[in-house]
Amino acid sequence: MKSKMKKKCIAFMIFTVLSALLNAEPVVSKFEIHGLKRTKESVVQRDLKKFLGKELTPALVHKIENSLQEDNLFSNISIETSEISETESCVVISLEEKLSVFPLPIVSVNNGEFFGGAFFLDSNALGRKDFFILGGIFSAKSYSGIVSFERPAKGSSFGFGIFTGIAKEDKEINTTEDKTVYDFDTFVFQESVSVSRKFFECLTLSLNTGIEIHNIDSSDEIKGEIESEKAWNIGGQMKFERSDWNGVFMSENSASARTFVNVTTCRDVFNGFELGIKIQQPIFEKLRLIQAASCFFEFEAPVTFYEDRYHSSVSLFPSDFASDAMAGLSAGLEYAAFNTKIGLFSVYAVYQTARAKDLDRSWVFNQGAGGGMKMYLSKVAFPACSLEIIYNITEKEFQTGFSIGMSL
Template identity: 25%
Template sequence: MVKNVMKNILIALIFFAYCGSFSQETVVSELQITGLKRTKESFIRKLVKVKPGSTYDSLRVATDIERLKRLPGVANAEVVVKQNQDSGYQITYAIEENFTIIPGLSIATDNNGEFAYRVSLFEFNLFGRNQIFGGFYQRDVFDSYGGYWEAPYLFTNKFGIGINYKNLVSQEPIFLENNNTINYKFDTRAFELNFLYEFDFHNRAEVGVNISKEEYDFIEGNLPAEIPTRLSANKIAYRGEYEYNDIDIDYQYVSGFRSLLDFRFVTGGEGLLDDFFIGRNDFEYFRRIGKRGNWANRLRLAYASNDDTPFAPFAVDNQLNIRGAGNTIDRGTAAIVLNTEYRHTLYEKGWFVVQSNVFVDTGTWRNPGGELVELVDGSTLRFYPGAGIRLIHKRIFNAVFRLDYGYGIGNDATNGITFGIGQYF
């Protein structure tokens, strides 16, 4: 009897010793973070999911690395894992930081055919916590300015806030029947507050409110009797955004899939500026091609319920969707736009990359007062192939200087150069 009891106790001790050694081997005993200069280590430790004392999970480690590489302040991140049978896993996240105080400049032709530009200055790693803060000044016939602050992880590692104010003034062409184009001065002053929440590594959402005052003042053109010379509205827009992100970033190379849905319910208008719903979804797909190639695609679906107003929300524009088309050459109340391009690294040494680009931008629009069938019947189709060049600094956030030339095919097609900072999409 005593012998059996002793035997059972010995077996139990061996079992618990085995379990203890097994759990010790699978525990993260130490997490080191190296390479930080401006980013706060406390911020990184708050953000990552691997914690000292937690069970080792290789998938969680890989997710942390991808999460870090998405931060504006991080150029690249790698992991070193050492297993010690006595103390568990020692993990080191080696981070290479971006330079994040970024000036911006875009140059275009305004709707008077004159010189237009936009200058900006943004800090993408404010306080070392990857908060975004900055503003812009724009000259596009008239003067505009705006300021932004976004702190995605202000409250927790999932919950943050964003605030922006914009005073945008521009000359806007309004396209009527029989090729009649009239010009308005468009002035909008808007304050926006958003709350940001990250459900998990792949899914995040924003909800917010935008309070604005819009004014349209007639400038020139053959104004029909039913179109007023001045319109104004005090509007409140309730907005939401949902993003699914399964993107892998390796410096200038991108692979994976991303979907971004943005929608607004706009209230407070009347007449030609009546209340409406507006929604847009961008589907993006990226694939590595060999060692130096990258295939990039964006499908944009857009719809607005105010289908009978000439003040349509979606524009055909160089900087937005169709390279080479020109500056705000048409408007629509629904759109299907496909941008596809092949990027190829021609030269890479250290921090500097030269990348070539060949692309096709194509899209269809529903004209104001038109039918949805216009999106598929070919009557509004625009087709613009082209080529371009990219100069990239690998250790400065979003430092991609691009120059594209698009050539339109079809009746009344145009061609032209588009310059900007950052990849087109």
């Protein structure tokens, strides 16, 4: 009896294994990529290597497209499969490369002062998906310039970055009510290097170090005393990030934590941290939920190291406001209004709330609502451009914000 039962069990196990093998999807054993011009094929093959040996399912095809869309270097991506054998398949990818090298001229007038300049950007430097930027802005009273190179961490390879920046300006630091408290001429020099490593596809750890010099030429501050500062800094960041492409939006869900320590010649040591979270969740194909929250704190920091309003994820405060402690939340909806040959144009509406330590050391709460427009270029490898107008209900004032991948 036991012998018969044993034989039946063995026969069932063999049947189960054979059925699984017969019904199993073929695995990805090869990628063919058509349409590359500037990007090195070995670089794309390196980034797709993580999909080799996995079962070719619709979910895997979606992940492959996600991986290509995240780079913001390709458009018109088409993915097909070609059978090599009963157990192996080749994934055939056809795509078009976006323009990744271009000059960016800048002309503007702010408070009667003319600003001009230009930047040279390469978001696919050396054909290796590296990012390079060089340029500056000048006026009769001020100038600034940066040069930066970044190689993102990919797979098991380390990433690194180098940044140099200079700026000379007549700087004002205002309260949340837009009243000037500090007014001084300053020259700033920054130099930093960073290294990063990716783990589990969604976790990136990075370390950075550098120097920052603030030379105060003259000081007409209304309150307090502004001193020149020199600081050596070291910091680290941890970021969890997942992105998903639904055919209209590349939605990002992320959480990050950053900490830093600065050693100055005048103030010995000050440190701080920053936390951030972003949630972008499609509700329908063309409509998604957009939320962002962050907080930033510095301890015993000199005034010249105070940070601007964008560290609170909101545009509620005046553009010249700066603080060593702030937190904010922005939540709303974004709708893909229309898609053209140039790119996707979307409109959005948000509610914003924030709390910040004002320059008199009191905590201030502000809230408001507004909206804006974003443009995602389809043929140019350029971050999204956005323009927003927020009405600060607390202060009864309008604030505007403009960004190109980063806040300006």
